[in-house]
Amino acid sequence: MRTRTIGLLNRRYLPRWAVLMLDIIICLISVGFTYLILEGTPLKFQTVWPFSLRTLFVLGTNAIFFYIFRTYSGIVRHSTFTDIFRVAAASFLTGITVVLFNTVYYLFEGEKIFLTTGVLLYMFFSFTLMLFLRIAVKEAYQYIRRMNIGKVKKRVLIVGMDNQTINLGRALTSESDQAFQLVGFITEDFTNKSLNVLGKPVFLTSITKDSIEFAFLLEKHRIDGVLMVRDSLSVAETNEIVEACLANKIQVFNMPSVENWNQQQNLQTQIKHIEIEDLLDRYPIEIDSAIIKNDLEDKTILVTGGAGSIGSEIVRQLALFNPRKIVVLDNAESPLYEMELYLGNTFPDLEFSTILADVRNIDRLEMIFAKFKFDLVFHAAAYKHVPLIEKNPYEAVGVNILGTVNLANLAVQHGIDKFVMISTDKAVNPTNVMGASKRAAEMYVQSLQEKIGTHTRFITTRFGNVLGSNGSVIPHFRKQIEAGGPVTVTHKDIIRYFMTIPEACQLVLQAGTMGKGGEIYVFDMGKPVRILDMAERMIKLSGFQPYKDIDIQFTGLRPGEKLYEELLSDTAQSLPTFHSKIMVSKIPAEDFYAVNEKIQAIIKATQQNSRMEVVLKIKELVPEFISQNSEFQHLDLQHQN
Numbered sequence: 127m128r129t130r131t132i133g134l135l136n137r138r139y140l141p142r143w144a145v146l147m148l149d150i151i152i153c154l155i156s157v158g159f160t161y162l163i164l165e166g167t168p169l170k171f172q173t174v175w176p177f178s179l180r181t182l183f184v185l186g187t188n189a190i191f192f193y194i195f196r197t198y199s200g201i202v203r204h205s206t207f208t209d210i211f212r213v214a215a216a217s218f219l220t221g222i223t224v225v226l227f228n229t230v231y232y233l234f235e236g237e238k239i240f241l242t243t244g245v246l247l248y249m250f251f252s253f254t255l256m257l258f259l260r261i262a263v264k265e266a267y268q269y270i271r272r273m274n275i276g277k278v279k280k281r282v283l284i285v286g287m288d289n290q291t292i293n294l295g296r297a298l299t300s301e302s303d304q305a306f307q308l309v310g311f312i313t314e315d316f317t318n319k320s321l322n323v324l325g326k327p328v329f330l331t332s333i334t335k336d337s338i339e340f341a342f343l344l345e346k347h348r349i350d351g352v353l354m355v356r357d358s359l360s361v362a363e364t365n366e367i368v369e370a371c372l373a374n375k376i377q378v379f380n381m382p383s384v385e386n387w388n389q390q391q392n393l394q395t396q397i398k399h400i401e402i403e404d405l406l407d408r409y410p411i412e413i414d415s416a417i418i419k420n421d422l423e424d425k426t427i428l429v430t431g432g433a434g435s436i437g438s439e440i441v442r443q444l445a446l447f448n449p450r451k452i453v454v455l456d457n458a459e460s461p462l463y464e465m466e467l468y469l470g471n472t473f474p475d476l477e478f479s480t481i482l483a484d485v486r487n488i489d490r491l492e493m494i495f496a497k498f499k500f501d502l503v504f505h506a507a508a509y510k511h512v513p514l515i516e517k518n519p520y521e522a523v524g525v526n527i528l529g530t531v532n533l534a535n536l537a538v539q540h541g542i543d544k545f546v547m548i549s550t551d552k553a554v555n556p557t558n559v560m561g562a563s564k565r566a567a568e569m570y571v572q573s574l575q576e577k578i579g580t581h582t583r584f585i586t587t588r589f590g591n592v593l594g595s596n597g598s599v600i601p602h603f604r605k606q607i608e609a610g611g612p613v614t615v616t617h618k619d620i621i622r623y624f625m626t627i628p629e630a631c632q633l634v635l636q637a638g639t640m641g642k643g644g645e646i647y648v649f650d651m652g653k654p655v656r657i658l659d660m661a662e663r664m665i666k667l668s669g670f671q672p673y674k675d676i677d678i679q680f681t682g683l684r685p686g687e688k689l690y691e692e693l694l695s696d697t698a699q700s701l702p703t704f705h706s707k708i709m710v711s712k713i714p715a716e717d718f719y720a721v722n723e724k725i726q727a728i729i730k731a732t733q734q735n736s737r738m739e740v741v742l743k744i745k746e747l748v749p750e751f752i753s754q755n756s757e758f759q760h761l762d763l764q765h766q767n
Contacts, residue, residue, distance in 0.1 A: 485529030558686025
């Protein structure tokens, strides 16, 4: 039965011609009713026209008014007062038109074609039957929908007792077609004396993993899930509630705060499963907007890699500080076009340009720098996927090293005030080509800063993995879970630092205001996360049991992959800044000419057909680069000898 009712609900509405035909059939039935009722009375039908012609005239007149008032344009199951008015108008004017025609014919011919009583009866029957059809279809649809929704409604408790949760409860109880049935409220605030809110009970109990009382409550009231307003809870509180719910095998749903509700969307679409991102130990980042605005306002700014995960967010945040112009440069055509559409729609007053170009092409970059006269450069263009770059070291040199060299040299030549480079924690004691190539880029801009005659301030920012970036682990796990598994983890002990993209970019802008030139700023990434724990939690949050419903498989560390990442090298010292989340790494700059000579040797090696030679030259520049789980490991022994 449930499958059939869902099928009825999901069917498209009848085409307009079908609704029109139904109404005409009703009109034909009304003619029949009128004839049957009057046939046995003293009233006699006129015989000037045959019955078939009279019927055709009435139906044709009615059809004309159906067309004029478009009575067939509405969806029958969603009929409104306007739809009923159209039907009434069509029926009434049909009757008036037939009576007027009858009167005029009588004045000229002395005979009547239609019996006036019959016309009035027809008008009454046709309108009544068409009205009944619409009401019956609408009520039947609503009944089936309520019956169907009633079967699949999730019985939920709302966590907490405040204005936010009460408003959410009011919304759930006032809209009968919601997929959630509110059973009551649950709170740990034992000072709360309310026993009933919105006609629903308030349960006073602690929400913990080991709470017997909480488990009993869930079982007694057959609770399917818990609904929380995430914005009103801390990360620790959210985690505790989620752990308690997962231990009792019920679902956890998240709802934005009332002020963040999208009034254009149905409430039900805004209630979502809690996501793993909501459970990571992240805290709000505060930035000094006044200092950042002073640094960026009325400036012409270049963002390389501006259509990527980090670059696009930097562009979005830059747009809030009233720059003179933003130039978005990327070599990915489709994402760049999407960025152009986004900026045009979201920031209609922003002056911007999108440029399809490659940072390896020095001639193209020279034309761009000459044209726009940049004040600042945010360099986010890079190849970042460790296993892929391990197999393609030529590309790492081309984009991560040569691209940075090209941009840095042009920044100096054109007297650009500030150059902010986005680096990575994988540049610390690198074990892979990607991390080593980023460390080489760091070394170049640091050494260039010390070169006599350099007025551009080079600032490097270094952070770990960002949540939700292209190709990152969380979207990857999510796709694997949606496909039914297995979820693949490289190693049971692997850990990573995580930060949201907006957080990282806020700190990039803040660090950009601090730099005097040559610094490497390191961000506080919070606590590291064990990837296996994350995978297990994501499976549970999706309503499955790890290893039972969805398996987790260990695939082994990928080429160049570390078990854990570092933000500072063993020998580097870090000093605090005025921002609690930003530290400055005291890594001494090396001689520019020595660094440049080795980088040129690396670039030259890419012109040969030898990946080993390319990686060997990188190791000569970056001595702490020790390959792990890689075909390049034997080069470390060769380099040591």
